[in-house]
Amino acid sequence: MKKRLISLLMLVTVFTIVISGCSGKNTDSPSGAQASNGNASGNAPAAAAPVEVSVFAVQESGIDIPTNKFTTFLQDKFNIKFDWQINPSDGAKEKRQISLASGDYPDAYLLTAYIDEFSQGDVLKYGQQGVLVPLNDLIDKYAPNIKAAMEKTPALKTLNTAPDGNIYGLGAYTECFHCSYPNKMWINTEWLKKLNLEEPKTTEEFKQMLEAFKTKDPNGNGKADEVPLSGSTEDFGVRIIPYLMNSFVYDDDRNYLNMTDGKVESAAIKPEWKEGLTYIKSLYDAGLIDPGAFTQNAEAFKKIGENADAEILGAGAGMHPAIFINIDPGNTRSAHYNALAPLTGPEGISYTTHDAGGVSPGAKFVITNKASEEAQIALIKMVDYMFTPEGQTNAASGMKGIDWTDPGEGDVALGKDVKPMIKQIPMAEGEAPRNAGWSGMGHFYMPKEYRDTFVQGTDIYASNGYERRLYDASLLYQGHEPKELFPLWSIWIDPTDIDEASMLQTNLRNYIEQNELQFITGNKDLNKDWDAYVKGLKDLKLDRYLEILQKAYDVSAK
Numbered sequence: 001m002k003k004r005l006i007s008l009l010m011l012v013t014v015f016t017i018v019i020s021g022c023s024g025k026n027t028d029s030p031s032g033a034q035a036s037n038g039n040a041s042g043n044a045p046a047a048a049a050p051v052e053v054s055v056f057a058v059q060e061s062g063i064d065i066p067t068n069k070f071t072t073f074l075q076d077k078f079n080i081k082f083d084w085q086i087n088p089s090d091g092a093k094e095k096r097q098i099s100l101a102s103g104d105y106p107d108a109y110l111l112t113a114y115i116d117e118f119s120q121g122d123v124l125k126y127g128q129q130g131v132l133v134p135l136n137d138l139i140d141k142y143a144p145n146i147k148a149a150m151e152k153t154p155a156l157k158t159l160n161t162a163p164d165g166n167i168y169g170l171g172a173y174t175e176c177f178h179c180s181y182p183n184k185m186w187i188n189t190e191w192l193k194k195l196n197l198e199e200p201k202t203t204e205e206f207k208q209m210l211e212a213f214k215t216k217d218p219n220g221n222g223k224a225d226e227v228p229l230s231g232s233t234e235d236f237g238v239r240i241i242p243y244l245m246n247s248f249v250y251d252d253d254r255n256y257l258n259m260t261d262g263k264v265e266s267a268a269i270k271p272e273w274k275e276g277l278t279y280i281k282s283l284y285d286a287g288l289i290d291p292g293a294f295t296q297n298a299e300a301f302k303k304i305g306e307n308a309d310a311e312i313l314g315a316g317a318g319m320h321p322a323i324f325i326n327i328d329p330g331n332t333r334s335a336h337y338n339a340l341a342p343l344t345g346p347e348g349i350s351y352t353t354h355d356a357g358g359v360s361p362g363a364k365f366v367i368t369n370k371a372s373e374e375a376q377i378a379l380i381k382m383v384d385y386m387f388t389p390e391g392q393t394n395a396a397s398g399m400k401g402i403d404w405t406d407p408g409e410g411d412v413a414l415g416k417d418v419k420p421m422i423k424q425i426p427m428a429e430g431e432a433p434r435n436a437g438w439s440g441m442g443h444f445y446m447p448k449e450y451r452d453t454f455v456q457g458t459d460i461y462a463s464n465g466y467e468r469r470l471y472d473a474s475l476l477y478q479g480h481e482p483k484e485l486f487p488l489w490s491i492w493i494d495p496t497d498i499d500e501a502s503m504l505q506t507n508l509r510n511y512i513e514q515n516e517l518q519f520i521t522g523n524k525d526l527n528k529d530w531d532a533y534v535k536g537l538k539d540l541k542l543d544r545y546l547e548i549l550q551k552a553y554d555v556s557a558k
Contacts, residue, residue: 050081051378053371054106056099057084057441058092058115062433069399069436078382092116100126107371108379111364112440113172118363120162121498126366127168128495133367133376134166142377143384145391146170149445155490156445159361163492163555169363170383172440175448178470179319180357181477182237183246183253186324186337187315191218202344203247203279210288213314221310228314229283230290230324232301237319240293241280241516242353247345248276250482253353255505256512257549259484262557264549268512269537272349274530277519279345284520294517298323305333315340320470327466335461339473342480354481356489365444386444389453393422395442402436407455414471415452423455426464491552504545511540 057065065071066084074080085106087095093116099105111117118126126132139146150157156173187209192199195216200206210228212218219226231240235254245251249272250258256268267273283289292300305313305324311333316324327334344350365383367376385391390400397403404422407413413420427434457465460472493501515533518524524533 054083056109132168138380145387169366172443174358176357178474183242183353190336231293231317245276246351257486259486341476352477352480398437421453493552
């Protein structure tokens with residue numbers, strides 16, 4: 001039966017930093033065949049036929065996968081003939097699921113993690129059904145770079161190894177330093193200068209700063225049009241509650257899990273959570289929080305930051321300031337907003353949200369049981385190349401000489417005292433897409449030390465220094481994470497518990513977020529209604545959810 005093939009490719013994350021140039025050391029024949037030196041007649045050996053491989057991929061804007069220069073490079077390097085089935089990002093997950101359910105699926109799926117990937121539940125389900133081929137032996141025999149990466153980075157092996165010991169797929173391991181501290185607060189330091197204020201260090205000083213922004217006309221237009229604090233509702237650090245709550249109790253932003261002496265707990269049931277809500281409500285009651293911060297999207301948030309008539313935003317939550325202000329050349333406000341370190345609460349608490357910075361559980365690359373042995377070997381060697389610095393850079397950033405080059409004299413790496421290894425070649429205005437890399441589809445192994453070798457400008461307010469600006473800002477947050485973090489991104493939940501855990505997580509999250517908003521806005525009374533709120537969490541089986549997570553953690557920690 002003719003194999004339908006399915007392909008994928010995607011959007012790229014904000015600032016995928018990539019590096020350089022070690023040459024790939026994989027000089028073996030991609031198919032695993034031994035080349036002869038000739039035949040009895042002395043004629044040159046015939047070239048081996050390309051290995052045909054069908055792959056599911058998703059098409060990203062500005063990239064045409066079949067004609068992409070990196071695709072061509074891989075075909076030549078590994079003697080592969082790709083059979084692509086291209087899908088748009090919208091609906092890609094559904095199409096992947098349909099292809100698996102139909103039984104008419106390709107040799108491999110090559111996904112972009114932040115668009116769609118196999119969940120841990122999917123990996124276990126299809127792996128144990130035999131649909132996905134375990135990669136353990138292939139990695140041992142044909143993938144020295146993947147093997148070395150797992151030895152160097154144990155968290156990578158944990159991320160990819162199922163509870164039964166099999167590696168059914170590979171995820172994207174992207175240690176984005178600034179992404180790992182997502183809940184930053186950016187304050188208008190120009191307004192601080194105008195009002196002769198110091199940067200706040202405590203929750204009380206922060207409140208006083210917001211009051212000054214609201215009442216002392218820092219934009220100088222004679223109108224009370226200032227918005228002291230705003231944000232939005234998405235998942236890139238723009239929610240205002242976590243930054244503020246972290247001065248009372250650790251808020252991981254959306255999961256509400258704490259860890260104490262190896263035991264997982266809910267932050268949202270603690271007395272400190274109530275104290276944090278009381279403080280945030282005091283800001284809201286004083287008119288210091290934009291009510292839209294709890295309902296608007298980032299586009300509406302940016303309209304505040306880029307208000308045409310006057311600069312009106314005092315402080316904005318976000319992983320990076322380009323979410324709510326323009327950073328393009330010629331901008332007039334970008335340099336006004338600088339990161340504020342975590343605040344200290346009345347009990348001396350000063351936490352910040354911290355996670356794996358782009359590392360998520362699941363698999364973006366799998367090989368199915370439709371793949372021949374020859375195709376399996378070619379595929380694992382291809383992906384192994386992307387675990388080298390050169391291969392990762394060519395895959396994610398584009399080909400050397402087109403999208404990046406070697407650094408020159410005076411170039412400075414992102415990381416302090418780190419040797420620069422790769423320098424991006426900027427796009428000229430009006431230049432057509434170069435179509436030389438796979439963007440997010442090529443993200444496989446980008447640990448921090450790799451990303452730190454990327455050349456960045458030293459002017460943090462210039463376009464070519466923006467990543468350094470975020471890096472430097474994140475240093476203010478580094479070390480404020482709790483000593484113990486619940487690693488939700490790397491644990492494997494028992495397959496028999498996955499559906500239950502997912503349902504409980506959704507119900508509990510919605511309940512917590514609905515109630516925190518009602519408490520802050522005054523629709524519920526923190527004193528009168530708190531006990532009923534706690535009972536509601538218990539009724540939604542909070543204890544059972546924590547039990548499932550604890551079991552998964554204990555198994556992963558062995």
